[in-house]
Structure formats: C-alpha cells, structure tokens
Amino acid sequence: MATILALSSTQALANAFTSLDPRSMSLGGAWVAATRPYNAPAFNPARLAGNPQIEGRRDDRAFSRAFGGIRLIDRDGFLDSLDRFQENDNQSRLKQSLDQLEARISDQSVTRQDLRAVFRTADELLDDYQSLSDKPLRLAASAGFNLGAPGERFGFGASIRQNAVVGMELRISQEDISQVRQVIDFIEVLMDIIDEEVIPPDLELPDVGDDLTSDFALRGAMVREVGLSVGARIPQQPRTYLGVNLKSLQIDTLDWETDVERARTENFELDDQRLIHADVNVDLGVIHELDDGWTAGMMVRNLIPRDYRTVLGNQVPLRPTFRGGLAWQNPRWTVAVDMDLNETVAIGFDPAKQYLAMGVEHRPLRWLSLRGGYRYERVLEEGNISLGIGLSSRRSHFDLALSGDAGDSFGAAMQFGVRF
Template identity: 25%
Template sequence: MATQASAANTWAEARNDAMGGTGVAAANYGSAAFINPALLAKAQPEDDITVILPSVSAQITDKDNLRDEIDDINDRIDYYDDVVDNLTVRDILLNPVGTLDQFQGAATELADKLDYLRGKTASANAAAGVTVAIPNDVLSVAFIAKGYAHARVSTSIDSQDITYLRGIQNSETTALIEAGRGALLGSDEITRNLNSVAFGRVAIVSDYGVALAHQFDFGGVPVSFGVTPKIQKTWLYNYTASIYDYDTGDWNSSRYRKDDTGFNVDAGIAADFGQNWTVGLTGQNLVSRDLDTKSIEIRNGRTGEVTNYKDTYQISPIVTAGVAWHNDLVTVTADGDLTETKGFKSEGNSQFVGVGAEVRPLDWLAVRAGFRGDVKDNESNVFTAGVGFAPFNRVHLDLTGLVGEDETWGAGAQLSL
C-alpha cells in the first residue's frame, strides 16, 4: 500500500471489475452481497450455494515513482550528512576549491530532488472478499467478509529548504560559511535547516455482515430488495515524518495507528423489465462516519515551532444506479455514482461512471471489457478487460486486468465454487 493500488469500489469482484467496475444491475447472485444485495434474490431454480473464496484486486498508479523518489532522497540526505560530517577546518583552509565543490554538489543534488517532489502525490486502493450465498425462494441469505484499503503518499516541500540549498549551490561565500559551521558544529547544525515533510495515510476498512434479499411482484414486474447489516472495523495510519527520515517500513507502527469499530448497512433494489432488462440502485455505507487519525507532532528545526498533523477519513454513503441488457450470449451494462466517493479530507472526492460488456461464446468461457472514469477527474480513467473460465459450471475462475492514464496498471482474480 505504500505505492498506489487503486480500485473505485469498496469491493473486489473480478467479473464486474473487468466490465468497467459495474455490477449494480449485472452482478451474479453469488457476488451480489459485494455490490447490490438485492441481486441475491435473482438466483435461478437450478442455482445452488455459491462460495467465493477469495476475490482480490489491486491497481497501481504512480506516474512520478513517488515512493522510490522519497526513498532516494534519504540516500541523498545521508550523502549530504556524510559530506558535512567529513568537513574539517583544515580541509577548508588547505583545499577550499575541492572541499566546497563537493559540498555544493551535494546541496545541488538534494535541492533538485526537492524541486522534483514538490506537489507530487500517489494514492492507493485495494480490495478483497469472501462470501457464501444461499439462494432461497422465501429469503436468500449471504454471509460476507470483505475489506478495502485506501492509501495516499504526499509531500509538503518547505520552500525555505530549497532556498537554503540553492544558496549553498550558487554562492561560494555562503557555501564557505555553511561549510565552516558544519565543520565546527557537525551535520545536525546544517540539516536542522531542512524541514520538508512526507505523509503516508492509510485507511483499512473491513466489513462482516449478513445479506438478506427477497423478490416481490408488482404488477407483473419482479422487484427485489436486499439489505446487508454489518460490523465495520477500521484501522487508520497517519505516518508523518521529515522527508529526510521517511521510511515506508514504519507505516504500520502502532505509534501511527488508530482503530475503531462501528455499525453500518448496505441496501439495494433491482427490477426486471421483460426478459432482457434489469435496473438497479444500491447504497453502500449508509451510516456516515468521520474518523480522525492520530495526531503526529513535527518540530521545525529552524524555528522551533511544533506542528500537529492529522487527517479525517470519511465513510459516507455511496449511491449508485445501474442498468443492464442481457441474454444467453451477451450482457451490456452501465453504472453511475449518484454521490461522491470520499476518503481522507486532505484529498479530492471522486464520482465514477462505468460501462462494460460480457460475451459468452461457450458454456465455459466468458470474455469481458469495459471503461471506468471519474467525472471529478481526481482518479485515473481506466480500460478494463478479463476472461472467465467455468469448467463443468462448478468451478469458476475469473481474471481481470486494467490499464489507464498516469501509468496505471491493475489486476484481479476470483475463485468461485
């Protein structure tokens, strides 16, 4: 999660992920508890208990290679410290040109890195889940356990860091003065002037619930209703550190972690119009919850001021409408969010639309493709594709992949019985 692994949804379902992340009107009854619990009631008489164990997905977007760049700046600051620690008054007096050249070169490299990192971010989502769906004419039931994670890496580059380093780079007099201070007082006296900060924010949300669904008849139109009450466990990480000490291995330290347990609920409705059309509406996380991260203090070495850094992760209702046309050979579907998808308050919201199709040329083979876009333009737009294999119509293996703008790549897999 230190890089970006982004999925638009709070669920992973390889078939529908391959169809542009759709599924509100097109999901199978076996995976309905992930997407729209009302579709759980759409099982056919010949359908049996379905077990998904597991479904997983991840998407990587990091066009600026931010994690490696932050790791690299640690190497640069180590080199800078070594240069300063090795400075001596004798070297400065006897070999001022060579000594200052090395010092100025180290300052230049570090300033260039900070310039590159200014304003860069990477964010991440991933999801996984298991479910057992039991169809029934009276009340269909599914047991569900799923989790999704959102992560974001960002930087706050202090412009005075760059000004300070450029001063050493461009002025031999400044370099001589700072080199002398470093030789007499050590590298700490120099690096206290560097106060840029890097942030690693992670939210991991796990749901454990029971989906219930039933189908009614309204004037000859089959209409299904479903609801999923669930326990929701959340872990929040606020890894905030000087960019010069940043270590992705420290993300999961309890020092930066805060957890919470609460209640939430999903609900959905689906209706069939004729033999080929289905429309659906689903609402996930209908109970809004704002959860604060731990507060992390960072002291500015230059001014002595202490800044408290914290964020708030927002779990809010996500309402999505969908429509699907289907027959024995083809399914074509589209979904659109009616509400925004929120995350940390420090980042922008998203609102997704998706279209997709599935063709089943053989009883045991399905081919899928789709597109998912963010109308708020805060997440990468992606093209999706996948295949499904179903030997003997008992074991189902679904695979999906995606590619999109900003160096976005992703994959997912699902095993169903």
C-alpha cells in the same frame, strides 16, 4: 527513502470501504445492474433474488466465493521521482562538494570548475526536492469470502471482507528548499568575483544541514466487514427486487507523520499509529427488470455517514455512495453502464471521485467469459482500461482481471468459488 516505499507496501491492504472483485474490475467497475448472485452481498444484495437465465442456465445455486485484489495509484509519478532521487543521491553529493570547496578555498586553490560542480549538484538536488513534494501514492488491496443461497422470490447471503487503503506523500519543506537556494545564490556570487578578487581562505560557506525539516505522512484505514444480506421480490411487482446488506465494521484508522530521516519501517509502530473503532452500517440495493433483457439498478453503499478519528486528530470519512446502472444481458452477452450519482470522499491524500463505468462480457463458450471495460473519473478527468477472463463449470468458477492506464495506475484481482 527506500524504506518509505517498503512501509506503504506492507501496510496498505485494500480499498477501505469497497471490494476489489475481478468481474466488476474487468467490466470497468459496472456492477449495479449486472452483478451476479455470488457477488451480490458486496455489490447489490437485490440480485440475491430473481436470478434470470445467464450462461444458458439459471444462476440459482448456493455458492461460496473467495476473492482478492490489489490496486496501486501513482498519479503524479512519485515512484519514478523517488527512484531518481535515490539514484542521484544529490543530498550527500552536495555536502561532499561543499566540503571539497571549503578545502580548496582554505588552501587558495579554488577554480571556477570547483564552483560549477557545487552549483550543478545544488541545482539537481533542488529539482529532486520539487519533483517529490506533495505527490501522493495510494496503494489498495482486498480479500474476502462470500456465500449464499439465491432464489426466485427470496435469497440470502453472508460475507466477510478485510479492506483497507493507505495513502502517503512526502512533503518537502520550504526551509529545505531555501537552504539549497542559498547555496546556489552564494555560488553564483563567487563565480562573479573569482576572476577579479581573491576569495578569503576563512570564508564560511552555507550549511545545508544534516537534519531535514521535510516530513513524511501516511494516512488511511483498515476495515473488517462482516455482512448479512437478503434480497426479495416486491409483492405485486414481479420484476422489482430489493436488497439489504447489514454489516458490522471494525475500522482501524492509520495516521503517521514523521521527518524524512525517521520514515523507516523500524520506526513505525502500528499500535501507536492506529485507533480502533467498532460500528454498524447498511447497504441498500434495488433491481428492476425491463423488457428485452434490460435491467436497471440502484445501490446506496454505507447509508449512515460517519467520521472516524485518527491518533493525530484527523478524520477518515465514510459517506454514502449512490450509484445507478443499466445492463443488457442474454446467454452470450452482457453490456453494462454505471454512474456515481455523487462524489465519493477518498482516503489517504487522494481527491474526491465520481466514476462513469462501462463494461462488456462475451461468452463464446458455456465455460468461458471474456470481459473488457473502461472507467472514467470525472473530477480528475482520468480513464482506466480493464480486461478479464472467467472460467466456469456447473460446480466451480474462476475469475481473473487486470486494469491500468498510461502508467500511473495498476490493478489485479482474482476469485475462485464453487456452486452446490
């Protein structure tokens, strides 16, 4: 079982069709209207143009930024259940206790205490099975590089990102559960008769078997994305900016199903479990500057819907994501709110998502930014809190963010860049 967790950790690299950026993460994911030029290629290319005064200076210098992030989602406590399963080792204990019981029955020395020991171990194994079954684990990470030259009327950018997401789950079969229940029922019968009847020495006990029929499944995608972005002010509309991000994609779909006993890293061959697809897509963004520091934004990511097949005939979907946002900014403060306007199809056994994101950034000093945010997922009714910090000078910038909830999700991201 431990090798299952090791496998998911080595193969899961990122969220397949987005980026884990520290500033957006620390603001709860609110980035449509509050994004900065150095992250505009990923979050709203319209912000490559315009660039209002932030941090006491215009954000119009050419930039290069490298970033990386990771997020683990263990919504149903799979890791805790897996730890308990490994520590208890009830599967081996049940086989040993049945062998001992068979020997006691054979030499006519069986006692009620022997039966209780088998019953207790079988009951604990049944609890272990049920605690592990159909609990998805999702692991994501991201890395990339942005560069560009923003401007008042026009701005240009380029980016490269290596993204992926992998989900896994352990599916305990009804056959395995039925085998354990047969043991429990059989022992209950013996406990009813042991005080009144002699148990035959050649009695055949139920067999839990050496081969589990339960299986392990892993599914996801790794995506390499290369994009060229442009943002421009609309003629005759000095407060409205449009942006386009044209991108080339390489999508490696991952799909593996095997029995639990073979779910080990040495049995996983990447070339056998992936299909490679090449494609293109486009993101569109718009920003409109309102009065008194307010900005409204709209972003459509992955405008062209696609389905990418896996080696097992399943589909990894890519669907357009529509998001709107509103932000208020001045040299000291940024307050931002974003909302997904449609549900986003998730990858790797996770349900569809639709987020409401809120974030606040305070700049008490010109070189220091303090951030906090909250993200609410409407479908599962879950919340996530985030915190972050930014350190900057005229020539460089460093960002760090952490996010999490009550215990089943954790994320971290870091970014470093320079201005020219």
